[in-house]
Amino acid sequence: MKMNIRCITILTMLLLPLLSRAQMTISFLPETQGRTLEGVMMARIMNPGAQPVSCFLVVKITEGRSGKVAETRTAAFAVNPGLSSIPPAVAYNASWQFGSNPTATVIRQSHHFPEGEYEYCYELYANDKDKPGELLAEQCFDYFLEPFSPLMLTEPYDGDQICDKRPTLFWQPILPAIPGMQYRLVLVEVKPGQAKAEALHYNMPVIQQINIQTPMLFYPPLSRELQEGKRYAWQVLANRGEMVLGRSEIWDFTVKCLDSVKALPVESFRNIEDLSKSNFYIAKERIYFAVQNIYNTAVLKYDIQCISKPEIKIKKLPEITLKHGRNEVIIDLEDAEGFVDGDFYILNMRLPNGETRQLRFVYKVETE
Incomplete structure (x- = not known):
């Protein structure tokens, strides 16, 4: 019985390093980190073992239509127990090889990935005097990358x-x-x-x-x-x-508060161009604005959304018809549904010439 326990103990000690190595995993977020070469090297490695492991990393990136676009092999580095990052010096000094296609050319010149269907593959090897050793982790991540719009x-x-x-x-x-x-x-x-x-x-x-x-x-x-x-x-x-x-x-x-603006009565019909560039308009149950229509008579296309409570739907807005020439428009909100005293709203309108205008306003209940 003692012999069996001793054998099991020795076998466990021999297998433990192999078991801990086999369970290493790569953590990578392609939607954010997969947009630049620098971001690709921000992947993290989970080492569930109790000891650091000397490794090197191979990264291969392909794009659906272009094929191979970039590949690198890092210098050796230690992967500590737990979740750790690729050392900055190792990531910075990684030498990239690029494919011979337009996508790879863009990446080589800018380090940014253009729109495309990418596969990011990571291979983590045990380091054996800079020779490929045991494969400790292999993971690929697929992502259709769309460039961010400007902020x-x-x-x-x-x-x-x-x-x-x-x-x-x-x-x-x-x-x-x-x-x-x-x-x-x-x-x-x-x-x-x-x-x-x-x-x-x-x-x-x-x-x-x-x-x-x-x-x-x-x-x-x-x-x-x-x-x-x-x-x-x-x-x-x-x-x-x-x-x-x-x-x-x-x-x-x-x-800066101008006297001319302060003295302007609510009922005056200011041009929608001026109002859309102002701060919040105060709508005392009605919105007043002037707009020029160079086309024939047409119904004004518009809607109103609540900024304070986006889940609220505004209903029963009056229909507004624009005649040819200058129009002094009154949008009566008294009978509409969804308006609360003191809440913030945004009026979106599409003019007959195709241009859009927005007016942000605070709704106020008229008091006697």
């Missing part, structure tokens, strides 16, 4: 003057949407004679908001309000975890 700010406009000291900020989302993607917004005061990029990097933020889920930010209640006559710069970054997926340009605006 663009939309409101307040660059160089604009606004009267709102607690403005809501808007930008266009990055597409395609990536699960887990969030936005980070920074807004700072720009001192006289200071460049906006310099201000963004060195000045104390007025707003520094992280983990934003939607492409808009209501002014944070705890942030101090903006001051009349001062200039502010802002920028938005899209990220997933620690990886930055995109960053917007840096825009600036000035808080």
